[in-house]
Amino acid sequence: MLVLVLNSGSSSLKYQLMNPQTAEVKATGLCERIGIDGKIVHIANGHKTKTDHNMPSHKEAILNVINILTHGDDKVINSIDDIQAIGHRVVHGGEFFDKSVIVDEDVIAKLESIIPLAPLHNPANIMGMKITRELMPTKPNVAVFDTAFHQTMPASSFMYAIPYEDYKDFGIRKYGFHGTSHYYVSNEAQKLLNKEESKIIVCHLGNGSSVCALKDGKSVETSMGLTPLEGLIMGTRSGDLDPTVVTFLMEKKGMTGDEVNNYLNKKSGLLGVSGISSDLREVIEEAEEGNERAIITIEMMTNRIKKYIASYSAILGGVDAICFTAGIGENANLVREKVCENLEFMGIKLDDEKNAIRSGEAREINSDDSKVKIYVIPTNEEYVIAHDTYELVKG
Ligand code: AMP
Numbered sequence: 001m002l003v004l005v006l007n008s009g010s011s012s013l014k015y016q017l018m019n020p021q022t023a024e025v026k027a028t029g030l031c032e033r034i035g036i037d038g039k040i041v042h043i044a045n046g047h048k049t050k051t052d053h054n055m056p057s058h059k060e061a062i063l064n065v066i067n068i069l070t071h072g073d074d075k076v077i078n079s080i081d082d083i084q085a086i087g088h089r090v091v092h093g094g095e096f097f098d099k100s101v102i103v104d105e106d107v108i109a110k111l112e113s114i115i116p117l118a119p120l121h122n123p124a125n126i127m128g129m130k131i132t133r134e135l136m137p138t139k140p141n142v143a144v145f146d147t148a149f150h151q152t153m154p155a156s157s158f159m160y161a162i163p164y165e166d167y168k169d170f171g172i173r174k175y176g177f178h179g180t181s182h183y184y185v186s187n188e189a190q191k192l193l194n195k196e197e198s199k200i201i202v203c204h205l206g207n208g209s210s211v212c213a214l215k216d217g218k219s220v221e222t223s224m225g226l227t228p229l230e231g232l233i234m235g236t237r238s239g240d241l242d243p244t245v246v247t248f249l250m251e252k253k254g255m256t257g258d259e260v261n262n263y264l265n266k267k268s269g270l271l272g273v274s275g276i277s278s279d280l281r282e283v284i285e286e287a288e289e290g291n292e293r294a295i296i297t298i299e300m301m302t303n304r305i306k307k308y309i310a311s312y313s314a315i316l317g318g319v320d321a322i323c324f325t326a327g328i329g330e331n332a333n334l335v336r337e338k339v340c341e342n343l344e345f346m347g348i349k350l351d352d353e354k355n356a357i358r359s360g361e362a363r364e365i366n367s368d369d370s371k372v373k374i375y376v377i378p379t380n381e382e383y384v385i386a387h388d389t390y391e392l393v394k395g
Helices: 058-070 105-113 122-135 148-152 164-170 179-193 244-253 257-266 269-274 280-288 292-316 326-331 333-340 352-356 381-393
Strands: 003-008 013-019 024-032 039-044 047-052 085-090 141-145 199-205 209-215 218-222 321-325 373-376
Touching (some): 003 381, 013 381, 039 058, 085 381, 105 122, 141 381, 179 381, 199 292, 199 326, 209 292, 321 326, 321 333, 333 373
Parallel strands (some): 085 141, 199 321, 321 373
Antiparallel strands (some): 013 024
16 A cells, blocks of 8 residues: 655645555655645655745645656656545644545545644645645545644643633643654653553654654643743743743833734744754754854753753653654754763663664663663654554555
8 A cells, every 4th residue: 555645834835655564655745835836845765856936825735746656767656546535734733633634525624723722834735625625526635733742741741831711712722743753752762661551752853843742652741832832942932931021021112912923933942042053953053162152042942851861751750761753852862862861860861872873773882781771772763654554554
C-alpha cells in the first residue's frame, strides 16, 4: 500500500509518499510560496530538484504534486490509482479527537468548529482534506492530530487555574502538540528499555519544541498549551512568561491582541533574545565568538528544558529514560550536554564521547553508571501518519 502524507500550512504543503508497511519513502517534498509564486522541492530516486510552478492555491499545489509523482524523470508511480489513501497532519483536534479518524463531513464540521483554537493551522489542514476528497473521491482520507496523543492527560495537568466555566464554555485548557513525535519516540524508547512499565521524558527540540512526560506509554504532562506557544523557548516563540507581559506590551507599545500574538510567536524566542537568528546553529556560532547575547540565549533555552525535565521527573515519581529528538535534539550535542549538566544528583549522567558522536540512528548516550538512560531517537512523524492511515483503511 502507498499512502500520501500531507502537511498543509498556510502557504506551504509538505508531502511524502510512503509504504506504511515497510516505511519505504518513495518521494518527499515541499511546495512553498503557495498563493505568491510557487516552488516545489522534490526528492525522489536519489536526487533533489527545485522547480517553479504556478500555484495560486493549495489545489494547484496538490495537482502539481500528483503530476510530479506520476510524470517526468522523477516519477515514482504510474498513476494516481497507485495511491491507496491520504493521511493528513492536523494540528488541533480539540477535545473531539483522542485518536486518528477517517475524514467525513462530521469530522470536517468538528474541525471547522474549533478553528478559533488554531486559526493559523486548522484552516489550511481542512483545505487540504477538502481538495484531496474532491480530486481523489474514491480514496479514503485520514486525519492524524498533533493533539490527540495528549488527551490522556489528567485534568490536574490540562486545566489552567482560571474560572472553571471558561474551560467549559470556550475549551480554554492545555491540549499539547507534537503528539505524533512524542508517541513515536517514546514507543522506540520503550523498545530500547524493554520494560512495560516505564517513566519516560521526551524532549522534542526543533524550531517548535515541547517536552512530554509519559507513564507506561501515555502522555501525562506536556509543555505546550492551548496553542503551541507555551513552554520551552523556541526559534521565534517565547514559551512561558508572566501573562501580564501581554497587557504591559499593549499599554506601553499600544499593541493590539493580534500584534502581541505575532510578537510572541514570530519575533521572540532564540531570534528575539539573541537578535541573530531563529536557527540555533547561527546562535551557537556567535556564542563561540564570545557574543554575550548569544551566550545568554543558549543558557536560557537549555535551563528551561532542564526545569521541565526536573519537574516532570517529580510528577512521574522518577524517570527511566530521557529522549532527545528533532533538529536540535538529534544534532546539537552542546544542548544535550548543557541540559544534562548538574542533573547527576537525579541519576542522569551523560557520556561525553557518546554524546559527541553524530549519527542518524537511535542511540544511547548515557554513561554506563547512569541510573537514567539518555537516548537520541530520530523522530518520524510522517511514518506515524502513514501507519495510522494504513491501520484505519486496510480493512
Ligand atoms: P526541526 O524543526 O526539527 O527541523 O529543527 C530545526 C532546527 O534544528 C533548526 O532551526 C536548527 O536550529 C536546529 N539544528 C539542526 N541541526 C543543528 C545542529 N547541528 N546544531 C544545532 N542546531 C541544529
